[in-house]
Amino acid sequence: MATALPLLRTWLPRQRWYSAAGEPPALRILGEIPAGADDAGAEVRIYAVADDAAPREIVYQVPVVLRSAPAPTGTSVIGSLPDGRVVTDGPTDPAYTTLLARAIGLPAGDAEVLRGEQSNTSVIYRPEGEPPVICKVYRRLEAGSNPDIELQSALAAAGSPHVPAALGTWESAWTVPDGTASGPLAFAQEFLPGVEDAWRVALRSAAAGADFRRDAEELGRATAEVHLDLARLFPVSEPGPAARSTLESAWRRRLTIALDEVPALAAHRERITRRYDAAASARWPALQRIHGDYHLGQVLQVAGRGWVLLDFEGEPMRPMEERRAPDLALRDIAGMLRSFDYVSGSLVLGAPADVQGNPTAWASSARAAFLAGYAGVTGDEPAGALLDALELDKAVYEAIYEARYRPDWLGIPLAAIERLAGV
Ligand SMILES: Nc1ncnc2c1ncn2[C@@H]1O[C@H](COP(=O)(O)OP(=O)(O)O)[C@@H](O)[C@H]1O
Numbered sequence: 001m002a003t004a005l006p007l008l009r010t011w012l013p014r015q016r017w018y019s020a021a022g023e024p025p026a027l028r029i030l031g032e033i034p035a036g037a038d039d040a041g042a043e044v045r046i047y048a049v050a051d052d053a054a055p056r057e058i059v060y061q062v063p064v065v066l067r068s069a070p071a072p073t074g075t076s077v078i079g080s081l082p083d084g085r086v087v088t089d090g091p092t093d094p095a096y097t098t099l100l101a102r103a104i105g106l107p108a109g110d111a112e113v114l115r116g117e118q119s120n121t122s123v124i125y126r127p128e129g130e131p132p133v134i135c136k137v138y139r140r141l142e143a144g145s146n147p148d149i150e151l152q153s154a155l156a157a158a159g160s161p162h163v164p165a166a167l168g169t170w171e172s173a174w175t176v177p178d179g180t181a182s183g184p185l186a187f188a189q190e191f192l193p194g195v196e197d198a199w200r201v202a203l204r205s206a207a208a209g210a211d212f213r214r215d216a217e218e219l220g221r222a223t224a225e226v227h228l229d230l231a232r233l234f235p236v237s238e239p240g241p242a243a244r245s246t247l248e249s250a251w252r253r254r255l256t257i258a259l260d261e262v263p264a265l266a267a268h269r270e271r272i273t274r275r276y277d278a279a280a281s282a283r284w285p286a287l288q289r290i291h292g293d294y295h296l297g298q299v300l301q302v303a304g305r306g307w308v309l310l311d312f313e314g315e316p317m318r319p320m321e322e323r324r325a326p327d328l329a330l331r332d333i334a335g336m337l338r339s340f341d342y343v344s345g346s347l348v349l350g351a352p353a354d355v356q357g358n359p360t361a362w363a364s365s366a367r368a369a370f371l372a373g374y375a376g377v378t379g380d381e382p383a384g385a386l387l388d389a390l391e392l393d394k395a396v397y398e399a400i401y402e403a404r405y406r407p408d409w410l411g412i413p414l415a416a417i418e419r420l421a422g423v
């Protein structure tokens, strides 16, 4: 049976969700996930594709549609097989999106892929006479529970207004080198239409020199409320020596990777390590489940509802077992603080002629308001050596991320590291 592997070898590494390995990709099809009934004239295949060039095992989910007839308009074509059949990117093809909706038990209907920089691929369904639904197709197959589904579903079930309603998942098994693994393929949730994510809103606000303090303060409150809910819904643990050592080693491991991939960091190595040492000997609060990759692109401000948090999957470059473990809530706070800095950093870097305000002042007032909002709920203003280290750790993560995906933006985390590492 002809496989699409030769086509995927060219196409897959160009996708935004492909994790650059630093080596030429070495793709291998591990197997196919049963896709169920096909649409007339179209064959849906869901490949589990391993990249042997990746430093640790990565298995991609690659749904494709094989068609003898031309693909419908708007469908994204990957290429043609030797037998002449056209291969399309599943999420853009109605044959796959119909099957996906059926597998989750959703009403099908018009479907479109959400465009933008994403770690996964989301399909928006607009069934006639029913509310719209967004379905995230996970591009990386990970065995076991996914925090995105686990945390969001628990918060929604507990009545939190700060997450979209969870509407269903598609779970399946796939072949791995030593047997089979199983986990989620896709997650459907309430789609909140007509709302821009806060990253774009914040960029406009900072460029216009507008006042974002009230929004940032409300975001701080919503963040604290979600943290309190997560601490109530999932186990909380004291930060014993083993847990502390795991978290601290993760900062140092990440720094080692960053030093390898971003030579400019070498000048800051000692000062960063000193910050980590200071945090290691600070007092640590209890550990709990957290968002894990918190930034302005993960929150929506919805009229009449307030701030809504998305994407509880954690940092895509972090091993899944770490993302499932209880962590420091301060990590989320550090993530959002970095995001305010990114707003000003990207405006300063782009130097657009229409920046009217002072982006740096915008970022520091957003930061102060966010922290005040958080403290308004918990009673404690987040500060100290631990928060400093987590901001640094996030900036180090961002340096790796930018070096791999957006080298033009590397200057943003580098400037932050220089500042945060101190003298
Ligand atoms: N429930 C939703 N309602 C409206 N927009 C959403 C919803 N979920 C995601 N989005 C939009 O999709 C973008 C990417 O979603 P996200 O869950 O972060 O995906 P990924 O894991 O691929 O990064 C968000 O920044 C937001 O703009």
Ligand SMILES: O=P(O)(O)O[C@H]1O[C@H](CO)[C@@H](O[C@H]2O[C@H](CO)[C@@H](O)[C@H](O)[C@H]2O)[C@H](O)[C@H]1O
Residues within 6 Å of the ligand: 117, 118, 119, 199, 293, 295, 296, 297, 311, 314, 315, 316, 317, 335, 338, 339, 340, 342, 343, 398, 401
């Ligand atoms: O949203 P994802 O889960 O895919 O998160 C990854 O990509 C983010 C960029 O899209 C990246 O965030 C960094 O850039 C943002 C601006 O584009 C900025 O607001 C964030 O503060 C900054 O960390 C995120 O780190 C990465 O995991």
